[in-house]
Amino acid sequence: MKKTIMNTKYIWLILILLGFAACNEPEDVLADYNALPEIVEELPELSAGSVNFSNYVALGASFTAGFTDNALFIAAQENSFPNILSKAFAKIGGGAFTQPLMNDNFGGLAVGGSRILAPRFVFGGAGPVPLESVIGPVTVSTDLLSNPTGPFKNLGVPGAKSFHLLANGYGNLANFPAAANPYAVRLTGSTPNASMLELAMAQSPTFFTLSEIGGNDVLGYATSGGDGSNTITATPTFDFAFTTLVTTLTSGGAKGVVTNVPYITDLPHFTTVPHNPIPLDAATAGFLNSASAYGAYNAGIVQAFAFLVANTPMTQEMADAEIAKRTITFAAIPNNAVVIMDESLTDLTALNPALISMRQATSADLFVLTSSSFIGTEAVPGNPQTVNGVAIPLADKWVLTPEEQAEIKTATDAYNATISSVAGANPNVVLVDLNAILQDATVNGVVFDDYTLQTSLVTGGLVSLDGIHLTARGYAYMANKFLEAIDTAFGTNFEVSGNMAKAGDYPTNYSPLLQ
Missing domain, CATH: 3.40.50.1110 (SGNH hydrolase)
Known part of the structure; x- marks a missing residue:
């Protein structure tokens, strides 16, 4: 089946021409209105090629x-x-x-x-x-x-x-x-x-x-x-x-x-969902960085890796890289990174059960869409020290690590x-x-x-x-x-x-x- 597509303006032109057909020769009408011949775009007939589309x-x-x-x-x-x-x-x-x-x-x-x-x-x-x-x-x-x-x-x-x-x-x-x-x-x-x-x-x-x-x-x-x-x-x-x-x-x-x-x-x-959606004021950031919160964790990480360097094949360069990755700090800015669990980190819990495998997220981490309604909520309603993604690290189910x-x-x-x-x-x-x-x-x-x-x-x-x-x-x-x-x-x-x-x-x- 062929398809014919006609420009709308030519349809109106035909109607005008019909109105003058009784008193003008076709050549006169075309000359008077500077009309062009009808333009028709021919499309080929649809073909099934070598395919049977019946079922x-x-x-x-x-x-x-x-x-x-x-x-x-x-x-x-x-x-x-x-x-x-x-x-x-x-x-x-x-x-x-x-x-x-x-x-x-x-x-x-x-x-x-x-x-x-x-x-x-x-x-x-x-x-x-x-x-x-x-x-x-x-x-x-x-x-x-x-x-x-x-x-x-x-x-x-x-x-x-x-x-x-x-x-x-x-x-x-x-x-x-x-x-x-x-x-x-x-x-x-x-x-x-x-x-x-x-x-x-x-x-x-x-x-x-x-x-x-x-x-x-x-x-x-x-x-x-x-x-x-x-x-x-x-x-x-x-x-x-x-x-x-x-x-x-x-x-x-x-x-x-x-x-x-x-x-x-x-x-x-x-x-x-961004990796850094957490806004903090100076007071809250200061508390999180204190020894009462992540300050003690950061100090424990340094101590644990010093032990590993001294007693295992781990080099100081390897230790420094992971210490930098695991150190958690906050600032009085609108875009602090969330804290996440990451099982790819060195397990330090045998040295100190409090040193769980957590870190702050980077732009290389991907967060599932549903995390947007969880990040920033309080694990204990009314207690701002239990904010998920800040005071409490996000569980593995919320994030895809590299x-x-x-x-x-x-x-x-x-x-x-x-x-x-x-x-x-x-x-x-x-x-x-x-x-x-x-x-x-x-x-x-x-x-x-x-x-x-x-x-x-x-x-x-x-x-x-x-x-x-x-x-x-x-x-x-x-x-x-x-x-x-x-x-x-x-x-x-x-x-x-x-x-x-x-x-x-x-x-x-x-x-x-x-x-």
């Missing part, structure tokens, strides 16, 4: 589901990148694209009327806030005891790690919460023990997307501050899962798109090497480099029609209010990157035929009044 299935995690603003809800699902893609595919033989739509636009989940996940975030004037803090209490109406009927083409499961997509029983409510995901429960229907991959293959897909596999394998570790409660998936486990997913999905001749894993620590969930960030990068690089290798060896698969896209957005911003999307929280336009997942406009941009890759690899022409998503059709923020 598109999307397998993945939260991005695939359309998760945004810390929740899943109807409007977000309708603006998921797979749903956007399905609209383009429908123009060249793509079939119906079914999604496990939530019951409302509040978000959140319940089991038997008891809430297990909260509603979405909204913009509260200064930053993200819970929806209910703006509009008051709501009833979470999406309940796992009453699930929609599948099968579903969108098999995105927020929170799923790579190996979860192969796990039988991951969508069985009987296994929740120990070994099942509530979003997966909504997908399995009458086959509760079926894996997500089995649900996909049962539909005999002719085309698929396999997106952000590996993201949650490092994200859980990152959002928990690397405290050990949610470990990074071992590379061999990821390699097996990803290879199995791609091999199985293409086994019937289906073509598809896969993505690699972005450096998640570039996301605003980890870059928004060592923990390095663990995440090492795992991400290993995952991406596998993804690139598997994709490169399979002619039915094309790779979208989400890692490069996020890095570009972080440094320069990415241009999408008349907009430049950046990764800054609230104002950037690319990343939603949870600091991790995309906005609707971000998902539309992602969909276009998929279409570009499909054009290049499989001979389609979505871009040159004018069948790309338009930025202006997708919001960056959902109103609190959306129900």
Whole structure:
């Protein structure tokens, strides 16, 4: 089908010409009004290339589901990148694209009327806030005891790690919460023990997307501050899962798109909270620096390292470097660094139990977004000597140290090497480099029609209010990157035929009044 685009001013010109047609020759009218011949821009007919789009299935995690603003809800699902893609595919033989739509636009989940996940975030004037803090209490109406009927083409499961997509029983409510995901429960229907991959293959897909596999394998570790409660998936486990997913999905001749894993620590969930948000007056700073507070700690550190230099292989240079790193001082300024726990420091507690492994943060440390509502609070209400992040060091769960960030990068690089290798060896698969896209957005911003999307929280336009997942406009941009890759690899022409998503059709923020 060809598209013809006519400039509006020429339409008005035609109407004027028609008014004079009865009394003027065409040449006279053109001369009198200095009109130009109609300009028509011809676009080529949309072509499916070598792809059969009749049965598109999307397998993945939260991005695939359309998760945004810390929740899943109807409007977000309708603006998921797979749903956007399905609209383009429908123009060249793509079939119906079914999604496990939530019951409302509040978000959140319940089991038997008891809430297990909260509603979405909204913009509260200064930053993200819970929806209910703006509009008051709501009833979470999406309940796992009453699930929609599948099968579903969108098999995105927020929170799923790579190996979860192969796990039988991951969508069985009987296994929740120990070994099942509530979003997966909504997908399995009458086959509760079926894996997500089995649900996909049962539909005999002719085309698929396999997106952000590996993201949650490092994200859980990152959002928990690397405290050990949610470990990074071992590379061999990821390699097996990803290879199995791609091999199985293409086994019937289906073509598809896969993505690699972005450096998640570039996301605003980890870059928004500063390391030095503590304002202090002279009196408070003086108290903190006194022997009654951190002065005694600083003196003990010097003493302990003097002992280690004298009695162990530790050199004075090594001791001086760690003493400088661990010395805690405050000043009467608006931007004192917070105090954090850091397990990478030398353990001195055998010499003195009071010398716990703490230090002041630097710009190299990354704080999870949720720490913004904890830093500066009082552990004992009404007692200013118990301020978290000042008098009491922040626990590991609130901060990613450089060592923990390095663990995440090492795992991400290993995952991406596998993804690139598997994709490169399979002619039915094309790779979208989400890692490069996020890095570009972080440094320069990415241009999408008349907009430049950046990764800054609230104002950037690319990343939603949870600091991790995309906005609707971000998902539309992602969909276009998929279409570009499909054009290049499989001979389609979505871009040159004018069948790309338009930025202006997708919001960056959902109103609190959306129900």
